[in-house]
Amino acid sequence: MIEVVFFLVFFLFIFPFAISYVLASGKERLNIDLNYTRNPRYFSVSFREKLFKAIIKDSLLKGDSRIEVQMSKKELVKYGKFNDLTFNLYPNHIYVITNRAFRIKKGTAVKKEIYALYDLVIEDDCFIRAVACDGVCKIGNDVIIVRWIDAIKSLYIGSGCSLGIACSTEGILKLGKNNIFTRLYGHPIITYGFNEKEYKEFSTIIEKTIRENPVQLEGFEDKPVYVKGDIFSDDDIRLKNVIVEGTVFSFKNIYLENVIVGSPERRVSVIGERITFGRGVKIYGYIQANTKCGKVS
Amino acid sequence: MAMGGIMILVLKGYIISVSLLCILYALRHLIFAYDRFMGKQKIFYGDIIDDQLPTVSVLVPMHNEEKVASNILSLLSKTDYPKNKYEVIPINDHSEDKTKEIIDEFAKRYDFIKPLHRYGGKRGKPAGLNDALKIAQGEIVLIFDADYLPPKGIVRELAVNFKDPLVGAVMGRVIPVNADKNLLTKLLDLERCGGYQVNQQSRYNLNLIPQYGGTVGGFRRDIVLETGGFNENVLAEDTELTYRMYVSGYKVVYANRAECWEEAPENWNVRARQVKRWSRGHNQVMFKYFFKVLKSPHLTFFQKFDGLLLLMVYLIPFLLLLGLFDFLILFFLGDINFIAPVYVMLIPLLFSGFGNFAPFYEIAVGAVIDGLEKRVRLLPFLIFNFVFYSIYISLGFWQAILDSIKGKKEIHWDKTERFRDKGAAD
Structure with a gap:
């Protein structure tokens, strides 16, 4: 019995080892992009770069309005000015729209990405995969964005929208009610009902970073609490009528109402598992919740 | 008879204890692999x-x-x-x-x-x-x-x-x-993948x-x-x-x-010296912090438990080797039954497969997440590393024991050899 066990263990093992070695031959290394640097608008920036090179090289030089571009896979691109586009003619194409102002009609569904070189309006009830806009982008109500949306100048969003994985702009990002998001980036991001005010008095001034579990701060509408540092918590963070100079970070849930975070001089972040914004929130910088766990209530 | 009986009981008890310890590590790594693959990932x-x-x-x-x-x-x-x-x-x-x-x-x-x-x-x-x-x-x-x-x-x-x-x-x-x-570098890549990613x-x-x-x-x-x-x-x-x-x-x-x-060691001698040095150093830390971790008011029960298992990582191979000698003694005393070979295989297999240095399901999960489809086929080779590490980790453990007995203060640093051509890094 023992002899059989030893034979099996020490001799027959050679075969699976030999096979596994042969199967594992060849090169395979995890690659690190040594030039990578974090950018909250990464998707759209990378998308624009790849598309732009191809447009200049193929479309503009060859005068062709349909080109092939190597993105993560090979994609077809339709380039030019459009009138009353329904996106039905070339459903599997990425559209690059060169109109000075373009309007995507109510209820339109677009399977692929859209890149507008100037201003763009997306009317109510549209279903769109991803949007890059180099001008001002206005989105109506109940629009669904599957992947990402980015506008260089500013981005205005109606109510009841689902904003995909990332929603970003270099300028102002204004959000209506009942929007669902994962990541937002804007300078600033403003929710409905925000009124610009200059506060002369504060109910409390906290000089340092707050590190507590949980954090609950509530000031008065005319006399908010002022936090000069960041706020970190392993538990929930709930802020009402508060101004925070720094980052707000929770490993659980964040609720903000009538709150200002960051300043024009300092980009900051609001990061939590679930984030809920009430009215009157203004954030300079970046917001991140777990997938679709961010909500403007 | 009484003395011999107690001796055999102790020897058998030791094998069972080491097996239980290995099962504990196995469960720990199984939980880690499950958490990384199926669990909710914490915010960064x-x-x-x-x-x-x-x-x-x-x-x-x-x-x-x-x-x-x-x-x-x-x-x-x-x-x-x-x-x-x-x-x-x-x-x-x-x-x-x-x-x-x-x-x-x-x-x-x-x-x-x-x-x-x-x-x-x-x-x-x-x-x-x-x-x-x-x-x-x-x-x-x-x-x-x-x-x-x-x-x-x-x-x-x-x-x-x-x-x-x-x-x-x-x-x-x-x-x-x-x-x-x-x-060697392929196996180290797998170990790193399981060790970090999972x-x-x-x-x-x-x-x-x-x-x-x-x-x-x-x-x-x-x-x-x-x-x-x-x-x-x-x-x-x-x-x-x-x-x-x-x-x-x-x-x-x-x-x-x-x-x-990083540049991983490309030959077994360099890796042996590295592992021996890590074992010696890690065990020095174990001697110093074992009771501090137990008594710390800042750590939760599970943190203490994990902290102690982590401190003992470089002690286990030594305990396993002792277990093998223990088994041999029992064998020559004629006090083993038909399941003894299973014991012999069980302990190292548990340790190499599921133990702390080559937990293959952690590595498999890591390789899947990283997309290392070819490399993962080398998993069975990790059993060689088990034998290799067991020897050098045990040597490192002995050195740590000697350091603490002699109260040795001066420790010579053994620099890891570099393999890169001068200035070349693509």
Whole structure:
């Protein structure tokens, strides 16, 4: 019995080892992009770069309005000015729209990405995969964005929208009610009902970073609490009528109402598992919740 | 008869105890693999974007590093971290090759590179780090070994973790750059994959004890200085710092996205010396911190449990080898039954397959996440590493025992050999 066990263990093992070695031959290394640097608008920036090179090289030089571009896979691109586009003619194409102002009609569904070189309006009830806009982008109500949306100048969003994985702009990002998001980036991001005010008095001034579990701060509408540092918590963070100079970070849930975070001089972040914004929130910088766990209530 | 009976009972009891310990490690690793694959992943501090970042000093210990010095200094000079909050201190520790000249050339070109040349005093990494800590200006100190290739964004990716005042140290992810070189480097790549992508990440997810690894990571300078700097007589200064942070009430954070290439050892001799040194150092830390961890008011029950299992990682192979001798004694005493061979196989298989150094399901999960489809087929070869590590870890353990018996204070540092062609890093 023992002899059989030893034979099996020490001799027959050679075969699976030999096979596994042969199967594992060849090169395979995890690659690190040594030039990578974090950018909250990464998707759209990378998308624009790849598309732009191809447009200049193929479309503009060859005068062709349909080109092939190597993105993560090979994609077809339709380039030019459009009138009353329904996106039905070339459903599997990425559209690059060169109109000075373009309007995507109510209820339109677009399977692929859209890149507008100037201003763009997306009317109510549209279903769109991803949007890059180099001008001002206005989105109506109940629009669904599957992947990402980015506008260089500013981005205005109606109510009841689902904003995909990332929603970003270099300028102002204004959000209506009942929007669902994962990541937002804007300078600033403003929710409905925000009124610009200059506060002369504060109910409390906290000089340092707050590190507590949980954090609950509530000031008065005319006399908010002022936090000069960041706020970190392993538990929930709930802020009402508060101004925070720094980052707000929770490993659980964040609720903000009538709150200002960051300043024009300092980009900051609001990061939590679930984030809920009430009215009157203004954030300079970046917001991140777990997938679709961010909500403007 | 009575004496012999007790002896046999003790010997059998020992085998059963070691088996139970292996099963405990197996369960621990199974939980880690499950958590990484199926569980909810914890939020990273690395996601924070904030214009107000801490000041950072990057320390690069170097001893005869002419083959790799220019690569790392060149990459560190390309960082996207604000240069007014950033300095690099290459620590030239008694180098006899051209390391000094290379460092000085970079210092002339970049004013944030501030060399520290050491040609006197105690040799070794902890001594060099202690000297550098005295001149470092940054609130945060990051350390990279000289053979590492840090990407442009890694300084920010690591430093931003320290926005949370409770974070005392942070550890990034290490990936071998020479993974395709030979069987050893391929196996090390697999071990790193399981160790970082799964083991460290799930310890972070589960709020247990992520470990600071001494490179591609950093710590708060003031905490380390206030607690006496690096212990120059401990070989595993990174493990020592990890436990020092935890028992002082600080967190150690694992930043999976802070990836950095390293040069893995390319021959078994170099790896053997490295493992022996780690074992010796780790066990020194175990002797020092075992009861401190048990008594710490800052750690939860599960953190203490995980912390103790982690401290014992380099003790287990020695216990296993003892178990094998134990089995042989029982065999020659004629006191084994038909299931004995199963015992013999069970203990090492548990340890190699599911144990702490080559937990293959962690590696399999890591390889799936990383997309290393070919490499994962080498998993059965990890049994060789088990035998190899068992021997050298046990030797390291013995040295640690001897150090503590003799009260040995002076410990010689064994530098890891570099394999890169001078200045070549693609």
